[in-house]
Each structure stands twice: as C-alpha cells, then as structure tokens.
Amino acid sequence: MNKTYRPSRKGLIINTTITGLVMLVISVFLYFILANSGASNHVNLIIVAILAATAFLYTAYVAIRFIYEKIIITDEALIYKGLFREKIFEIEKIKGYKKINYNVEVYSTVKYPWRTIKISDFYNDIGEIREWLWNHCQNLDLAELEKEMEVYEDDMQEILMDDNYGSNEKVVEENYERNRKYFNLFSYASLGIAIWYFIYPFPYAFLTAMVIGLPIIGLIIIYTTKGMARLYTGKSSAYFNMGVHLGMLISAMLVRALLDTNILSYQKVWGPAIVSSILLAPLVYFITRKEFEVEKFSKRFISFSFVVIVIFAYVFFTIVHANEQFDTNDYKVFYTQVTDKKITNGKYETCYLIVNDRLPNTNVNEVKIWEELYENIEVGDSVTIYLKPGVFKIPWIRYVAKKSDGG
Incomplete structure (x- = not known):
C-alpha cells in the first residue's frame, strides 16, 4: 500500500x-x-x-x-x-x-x-x-476503557466481598444503591452552593455557613457509608469520590476570601490553622481510614497527601470567613492619613492605601480597598478606618472612608 x-x-x-x-x-x-x-x-x-x-x-x-x-x-x-x-x-x-x-x-x-x-x-x-x-494499531481509547472497567469491576467486587457493607451480596447491593442516592444528593447540593457562593454570594452569611457546613456533612457521609464514599478515588473507581465536591467548596471559599475578606494580617491565621489542622487530623484519619488500606505505598501516599491538603485548606478558609462573617463585636474607629498608594498585579489586581500609622495591635500600615474608593482617595487625604476584632481575635477592616465622608 x-x-x-x-x-x-x-x-x-x-x-x-x-x-x-x-x-x-x-x-x-x-x-x-x-x-x-x-x-x-x-x-x-x-x-x-x-x-x-x-x-x-x-x-x-x-x-x-x-x-x-x-x-x-x-x-x-x-x-x-x-x-x-x-x-x-x-x-x-x-x-x-x-x-x-x-x-x-x-x-x-x-x-x-x-x-x-x-x-x-x-x-x-x-x-x-x-x-x-x-x-x-491498537485503539488506545478501547484499551483505556477496558482498564477503567477492570478497575471498576475490581472495586465493585471488593465492595461486594466486604462484610462491613452487608451480610450478603444482595444486602450490599441495596446498601450501595441507597448510599449512591445520598451521595448524589450531596453532590448536587455542594455543586449548587459552590457555584452560587462563587458567582452571587447573597445572602452572604447563610452561604458562608453552608459552604463551611457541607464538608462536615461530607465527612459524615464517608463515615456512615463505611468507606463507600472516599476523599480520594480514581475516575473509574466504584467508590464515590467525595474529594471533587469538597474541592469545589474549598475553591469557592478561596475565591471569596481573595475578593471579599479584609484581614489585617494573615500571619495571625497560620497559627490557629496549623494547630486546628493537627487536632482535626486524627478524627479525619479515623473517618477515612479505609482509603489507607491499600498495598501500594504510592496510593497510600497520594491519599495521605490529599487528606492533609484538604484538612488544612478547609480549616484555613473556615477561619478566614468565620472570623469576619460571624463577628458581632462593635466597631473601633481609627483615624489616619494616606502617605502612599499601590496596586499589586497578579491574577486579581488589589488596591492598597499606605497609611501614616500602624493599625492597632498590628504591625500593618497597608489597607486593602475597592478600586472605586482607591480612585477617590489621594495621597495626603485623611481616612477613617472601621476595625472589628474578629471572632478568633484576628482584626479585620469592615469599611474605609475619607474622613470628610466618615465624620
């Protein structure tokens, strides 16, 4: 030919x-x-x-x-x-x-x-x-499909043979289908809330509570399904992949933290986040222990790494959001003068005012503000900064205004 x-x-x-x-x-x-x-x-x-x-x-x-x-x-x-x-x-x-x-x-x-x-x-x-x-030539699509089907069938056989899921195959199959319905319900809810929170976060406090609460519900599902739902699975696994949905929720928390929160210093977040993650890790390990019952070290390492990342990311952004959204303390008003302005270039442009005095109880003299306010304030203007102490004693800025506007 x-x-x-x-x-x-x-x-x-x-x-x-x-x-x-x-x-x-x-x-x-x-x-x-x-x-x-x-x-x-x-x-x-x-x-x-x-x-x-x-x-x-x-x-x-x-x-x-x-x-x-x-x-x-x-x-x-x-x-x-x-x-x-x-x-x-x-x-x-x-x-x-x-x-x-x-x-x-x-x-x-x-x-x-x-x-x-x-x-x-x-x-x-x-x-x-x-x-x-x-x-x-070999059709690699068919080869991959056969491999995925093999993984799925091996996982399914493992589930059917596990006494923890039922006394016989029929009972296991019934439990599997029932758990699938619960998992699908959680999947739709987490996807909807994550998109809602990402695109149009109103009512803000309610959505923040939902985004913080849903990962806890996810862990409860993992525990009650005795490992049928897992934090980390391959795309062709018969086990339910909870990690994708928790990842969407945490990603939404990340984006809203970048856009909406105004903590004076994230250095005050690292300590509580690390300590809380360490305290939470044994509980999460106990709930997800089924994921570590594999022979290959590489799979155990991937599962362990994923669990560590999920715990820390969740805890970190929960502290950031809860510290502001559920802070019912009174404002503290701080008056100062603008000495400089700057815009940081990155994935998102961020506008800052450099003020004359360090803010109370911090070493910070930079204030993040919206672009509209940034354009209306000039170097030398006096500004009023409304501070709140935060639920976790991590100070944050609620509002900034020119002194003539803020009294």
Missing part, C-alpha cells in the same frame, strides 16, 4: 473560519484592555494595526499549513508531511491511536523527535485512514 491523503476543501474552510473568528475575538479583547490603559490615540492605532496584522498572518498560516500538509500510508510506515516538518512512524513502533475532539492522534513508542501525528477529521477519505489504523 502506498497512498496519499490530503485535507478536504470543507476542512480548509471550517478551520480557517474558526481560526479567524477566534483571532478576531482575542484581538478585540486585547484591544479593549490596552485601550483602557490610558494610552494615546496614536499608540492605540499602532496597537490595532499590530493586532490586525497578527490575526491575519496567523489565520493565513493556518490555511497554508492545512493546504500543504498530507498523510502518506505505506506498508512500512505512517508518514506526515507538514509545512515545516516531516514525521515518520514505522508501523512496529506505533503505540496506538486515540480519538480527540475532531482529530485522530497517533502515538509512537519513540518519544524523540516527534511523539504524535495528528490527523484531522476533515481529511479526504478519513474512513480509509481509520480503517487502516483499526487493522494495524
């Missing part, structure tokens, strides 16, 4: 159009970001020209590459010839192939210099290529 395959005209049009639209959206997005940076019209015009040229050139490159590339199948090898490179996979050195989105990816057992050949679904006679791959 010696046959050459090329991309179809339909594929060329679709790929070029999609690439052009994506580049257009990215260019417009970048333009608005740069345009709002305060640059002059001349600079903005240059930016527009550069973005337009880049978008056009990249779209043209994708089109030319798609026109030029081809796949050649011989009796000895699978060959890819592209615009700048050529890949030759000898048949006996092909590991297998997988279907990924709108492509078939062929993998070689030799990693250097090229490990994969990507064949678009928009090739002419793509059916012939797939048939050849099916007859000459």
Whole structure:
C-alpha cells in the first residue's frame, strides 16, 4: 500500500473560519484592555494595526499549513508531511491511536523527535485512514476503557466481598444503591452552593455557613457509608469520590476570601490553622481510614497527601470567613492619613492605601480597598478606618472612608 491523503476543501474552510473568528475575538479583547490603559490615540492605532496584522498572518498560516500538509500510508510506515516538518512512524513502533475532539492522534513508542501525528477529521477519505489504523494499531481509547472497567469491576467486587457493607451480596447491593442516592444528593447540593457562593454570594452569611457546613456533612457521609464514599478515588473507581465536591467548596471559599475578606494580617491565621489542622487530623484519619488500606505505598501516599491538603485548606478558609462573617463585636474607629498608594498585579489586581500609622495591635500600615474608593482617595487625604476584632481575635477592616465622608 502506498497512498496519499490530503485535507478536504470543507476542512480548509471550517478551520480557517474558526481560526479567524477566534483571532478576531482575542484581538478585540486585547484591544479593549490596552485601550483602557490610558494610552494615546496614536499608540492605540499602532496597537490595532499590530493586532490586525497578527490575526491575519496567523489565520493565513493556518490555511497554508492545512493546504500543504498530507498523510502518506505505506506498508512500512505512517508518514506526515507538514509545512515545516516531516514525521515518520514505522508501523512496529506505533503505540496506538486515540480519538480527540475532531482529530485522530497517533502515538509512537519513540518519544524523540516527534511523539504524535495528528490527523484531522476533515481529511479526504478519513474512513480509509481509520480503517487502516483499526487493522494495524491498537485503539488506545478501547484499551483505556477496558482498564477503567477492570478497575471498576475490581472495586465493585471488593465492595461486594466486604462484610462491613452487608451480610450478603444482595444486602450490599441495596446498601450501595441507597448510599449512591445520598451521595448524589450531596453532590448536587455542594455543586449548587459552590457555584452560587462563587458567582452571587447573597445572602452572604447563610452561604458562608453552608459552604463551611457541607464538608462536615461530607465527612459524615464517608463515615456512615463505611468507606463507600472516599476523599480520594480514581475516575473509574466504584467508590464515590467525595474529594471533587469538597474541592469545589474549598475553591469557592478561596475565591471569596481573595475578593471579599479584609484581614489585617494573615500571619495571625497560620497559627490557629496549623494547630486546628493537627487536632482535626486524627478524627479525619479515623473517618477515612479505609482509603489507607491499600498495598501500594504510592496510593497510600497520594491519599495521605490529599487528606492533609484538604484538612488544612478547609480549616484555613473556615477561619478566614468565620472570623469576619460571624463577628458581632462593635466597631473601633481609627483615624489616619494616606502617605502612599499601590496596586499589586497578579491574577486579581488589589488596591492598597499606605497609611501614616500602624493599625492597632498590628504591625500593618497597608489597607486593602475597592478600586472605586482607591480612585477617590489621594495621597495626603485623611481616612477613617472601621476595625472589628474578629471572632478568633484576628482584626479585620469592615469599611474605609475619607474622613470628610466618615465624620
């Protein structure tokens, strides 16, 4: 056999159009970001020209590459010839192939210099290529599916043979289905609360209490199901994976802590978080002990590491949120003068005022504020800072205002 395959005209049009639209959206997005940076019209015009040229050139490159590339199948090898490179996979050195989105990816057992050949679904006679791959190479999707099914069946057999889950297989199956219903209910509740808290956290105190409380309910489910639900499982395991849902809740707590909380010094959080985690660890270990009953050290280590991370993250952000949300103490008013301003650049921009005096009972003279207030306060202005002591005696700022506004 010696046959050459090329991309179809339909594929060329679709790929070029999609690439052009994506580049257009990215260019417009970048333009608005740069345009709002305060640059002059001349600079903005240059930016527009550069973005337009880049978008056009990249779209043209994708089109030319798609026109030029081809796949050649011989009796000895699978060959890819592209615009700048050529890949030759000898048949006996092909590991297998997988279907990924709108492509078939062929993998070689030799990693250097090229490990994969990507064949678009928009090739002419793509059916012939797939048939050849099916007859000459291993279908890695099926191999992975078989492996996942094997893991699932092994776990299921382990559950059915465990006397802790029931006196016989029928009882175990009934318990398994009942526990699945409870777990699914918890899954939907945790997903809904996490998204709600992440996107629109109102009512704030109620949602904070729910996000803090649901992981405790998750541990109760792990305990009452006697290990059918676990903090860490593989994606194909028959055990219920509680870790994904706890991870979503903790991630929502992290995002809201970054956006909403205003603790004067996180150094005061580390100590209580570490001590509380150490005290909580034996209880969590007792509840999740089934996860450590595995022969492989690597699996025990992964499970142990995951448990440690979950405990500390949960405790840390619980302290951060509870310290503010459930603080019913009176305000303490502090007057000072702004000596400087700064914005930290990261995943989220954060605005700070540098004040003349250190805040009470701290070594802190930086105050985090909202961007709107940051723009209305200048160096030299006097400000009023409303402080609260915190539930765990970790001071935090409730409100900042110019002294003329705050009295």
